[in-house]
Amino acid sequence: MTTEALFSIPHTAVVKTVTIIIDGKSLTVPDGISVAAALLAGGVRDFRSTVVGKAPRAPYCMMGVCFECLIEIDGVPARQSCLVPVRDGMRIRRQDGAADLVTANLGDVA
Amino acid sequence: MSEVVADFVVIGAGPAGMAAACEARSHGLSVVLLDEQAAIGGQIYRGVETAPSDRLEVLGKDYAVGRDLTSAFCSSGARHVGGATVWNVSTDGTVDYVTNGSSGKAVGKYVLIASGAMERPFPIRGWTLPGVMGAGAAQILLKGAGALPSGPVVLAGCGPLLYLLAWQYLRAGASIRALVDTTDRSAHLHAARYVTGALLGWRDLAKGIKLLAALRRHRVPVYSGCTDLAVEGESRVEGLSFRHGGKLVQVPASLLLLHQGVVPNTQISWSTGSAHRWNAEQLCWQPVTDVWGRLGETSLYVAGDSRAIVGAQASAVQGRLAALAIAARLGAVTDLDRRAAPLQRDFRRHTSIRPFLDSLYRPRDENRIPQDGGVLVCRCEEVTAAQIRRYVELGCQGPNQTKAFGRCGMGPCQGRFCGLTVTELIAGTRGVPPDEVGYYRIRPPIKPVTLGELTR
Ligand SMILES: Cc1cc2nc3c(=O)[nH]c(=O)nc-3n(C[C@H](O)[C@H](O)[C@H](O)COP(=O)(O)OP(=O)(O)OC[C@H]3O[C@@H](n4cnc5c(N)ncnc54)[C@H](O)[C@@H]3O)c2cc1C
Numbered sequence: 001m002t003t004e005a006l007f008s009i010p011h012t013a014v015v016k017t018v019t020i021i022i023d024g025k026s027l028t029v030p031d032g033i034s035v036a037a038a039l040l041a042g043g044v045r046d047f048r049s050t051v052v053g054k055a056p057r058a059p060y061c062m063m064g065v066c067f068e069c070l071i072e073i074d075g076v077p078a079r080q081s082c083l084v085p086v087r088d089g090m091r092i093r094r095q096d097g098a099a100d101l102v103t104a105n106l107g108d109v110a
Numbered sequence: 111m112s113e114v115v116a117d118f119v120v121i122g123a124g125p126a127g128m129a130a131a132c133e134a135r136s137h138g139l140s141v142v143l144l145d146e147q148a149a150i151g152g153q154i155y156r157g158v159e160t161a162p163s164d165r166l167e168v169l170g171k172d173y174a175v176g177r178d179l180t181s182a183f184c185s186s187g188a189r190h191v192g193g194a195t196v197w198n199v200s201t202d203g204t205v206d207y208v209t210n211g212s213s214g215k216a217v218g219k220y221v222l223i224a225s226g227a228m229e230r231p232f233p234i235r236g237w238t239l240p241g242v243m244g245a246g247a248a249q250i251l252l253k254g255a256g257a258l259p260s261g262p263v264v265l266a267g268c269g270p271l272l273y274l275l276a277w278q279y280l281r282a283g284a285s286i287r288a289l290v291d292t293t294d295r296s297a298h299l300h301a302a303r304y305v306t307g308a309l310l311g312w313r314d315l316a317k318g319i320k321l322l323a324a325l326r327r328h329r330v331p332v333y334s335g336c337t338d339l340a341v342e343g344e345s346r347v348e349g350l351s352f353r354h355g356g357k358l359v360q361v362p363a364s365l366l367l368l369h370q371g372v373v374p375n376t377q378i379s380w381s382t383g384s385a386h387r388w389n390a391e392q393l394c395w396q397p398v399t400d401v402w403g404r405l406g407e408t409s410l411y412v413a414g415d416s417r418a419i420v421g422a423q424a425s426a427v428q429g430r431l432a433a434l435a436i437a438a439r440l441g442a443v444t445d446l447d448r449r450a451a452p453l454q455r456d457f458r459r460h461t462s463i464r465p466f467l468d469s470l471y472r473p474r475d476e477n478r479i480p481q482d483g484g485v486l487v488c489r490c491e492e493v494t495a496a497q498i499r500r501y502v503e504l505g506c507q508g509p510n511q512t513k514a515f516g517r518c519g520m521g522p523c524q525g526r527f528c529g530l531t532v533t534e535l536i537a538g539t540r541g542v543p544p545d546e547v548g549y550y551r552i553r554p555p556i557k558p559v560t561l562g563e564l565t566r
């Protein structure tokens with residue numbers, strides 16, 4: 001799951017850190033950044049797999065429009081991780097499929 | 111649930127929204143501004159208030175100058191609600207949002223939609239693989255977190271934001287393996303028609319020239335006039351292949367940043383049932399408004415890049431103009447035309463370069479309307495270009511009907527990332543203009559809301 005990170009955050013850019021837990025593992029990350037940024041800099045490449053083809057996906061837009069960064073945060077599934085700031089002790093789980101909650105959240109989109 | 115009432119409710123804390131709020135406050139209007147980001151700034155000035163000095167230096171003067179606007183906004187007396195995701199806007203001025211897991215309502219006599227732009231989708235083979243992102247997305251990582259690519263990065267596409275990011279990366283010491291430029295060489299000829307207008311915007315032109323010179327100085331391999339882009343890799347990106355000067359070229363990449371301009375984020379205006387028209391120069395939808403930005407006979411106005419792409423400075427001016435018009439309707443301004451005239455002149459000056467840019471960086475047809483049937487158009491529901499063409503053969507007339515044929519546009523992004531492609535793909539297959547094909551019917555909630563949030 002975690003490999004060499006695609007992005008790195010230079011130490012000079014970090015004032016304060018917090019610890020988040022991703023799939024049971026602790027990750028120390030700069031405070032004030034989004035969950036998606038923290039995971040990308042923490043070496044997470046696949047955030048979820050798709051409902052239909054079970055293909056791996058990761059953030060594409062970082063601004064709340066593509067919904068590729070959906071992930072479970074503190075027990076709430078399908079959060080847009082690019083819009084949620086990290087918090088100390090936050091528990092994050094990657095999602096496989098997860099069609100049910102997405103439609104449940106959106107109601108009638110047709 | 112919390113409820114606030116104000117003269118003027120603004121959605122979006124970018125240049126358009128902040129400038130509108132400042133203008134409205136200067137005429138004594140009460141203002142509430144909502145934005146789903148925690149901090150003000152919008153896309154261009156994201157994180158500008160808290161950016162450390164080395165980041166300000168890397169991002170450049172055009173970024174740092176955003177502090178003038180953010181501090182004017184902070185001292186304007188407008189109320190800012192950060193982390194507020196708007197999911198419903200009614201034509202009477204009611205705005206519903208969620209923040210921190212609970213719901214809120216802001217009721218305005220008038221509402222300004224200033225939700226800005228998003229990067230245009232870049233549907234090519236393999237664009238869904240992890241490791242492929244928008245160049246604007248990577249810039250958000252830089253502005254918001256100070257994050258830089260760990261290894262050599264490949265940038266592909268066209269448009270000012272792509273070159274700007276390349277320049278910012280070079281300043282930050284990041285390494286660029288290649289810049290794969292898709293600008294059509296014949297576009298230079300078309301764009302030449304607009305040179306007089308462009309010269310009025312000579313500052314922007316000079317900036318562009320400076321960026322390209324920096325790329326050359328750093329010996330970044332630049333491939334220009336590239337076609338047939340395809341992302342390589344099975345479960346993550348491994349490289350980019352493309353055609354350059356008749357030859358097939360492959361560059362390895364673990365991080366590939368795509369960009370071909372920005373388009374208005376029209377999700378809110380569509381959801382209000384307002385009329386939209388196809389903008390054939392910018393190849394996107396835009397809401398139909400009067401000169402001040404008003405949507406039909408509603409209490410809603412639109413300003414900035416969510417109305418049509420005009421850039422940050424013109425967005426701010428347009429925000430002011432909308433606020434002035436609203437202040438006049440509320441009786442707080444009596445000499446609207448006199449006050450608006452200098453702003454309208456500013457607006458023309460800031461947008462004089464647009465036709466030139468739109469023409470020069472017009473994204474290639476093949477990068478908007480995939481010829482390769484295997485390309486995923488709807489990323490959420492995994493619908494391909496070939497499938498959509500097949501729906502048309504079976505009688506599908508427009509984007510709404512694709513939903514019934516194969517759930518296209520019905521995933522969580524609600525068509526934000528496939529809508530433009532689907533419109534153009536169907537129009538092309540049917541041989542009719544995009545206006546005739548239309549767009550998805552967008553209904554609230556335009557952002558996910560849970561029952562729990564609605565009851566809190
Ligand atoms: C990723 C990206 C990066 C860019 N970087 C640059 C740059 O560096 N330099 C440059 O000159 N131009 C840049 N642009 C173009 C730039 O966006 C605009 O010219 C300028 O920011 C437009 O100002 P605006 O006020 O219209 O919208 P924006 O600045 O985009 O502000 C819109 C705001 O609305 C908010 N919003 C949207 N939907 C909702 C909702 N449902 N609920 C609540 N809030 C919402 C957003 O969070 C955002 O803060 C960029 C565009 C993008 C997409």
Ligand code: FES
Pocket residue numbers: 036058059060061062063064065066067068069070080081082083
């Ligand atoms: S990365 Fe696109 S919505 Fe989060």
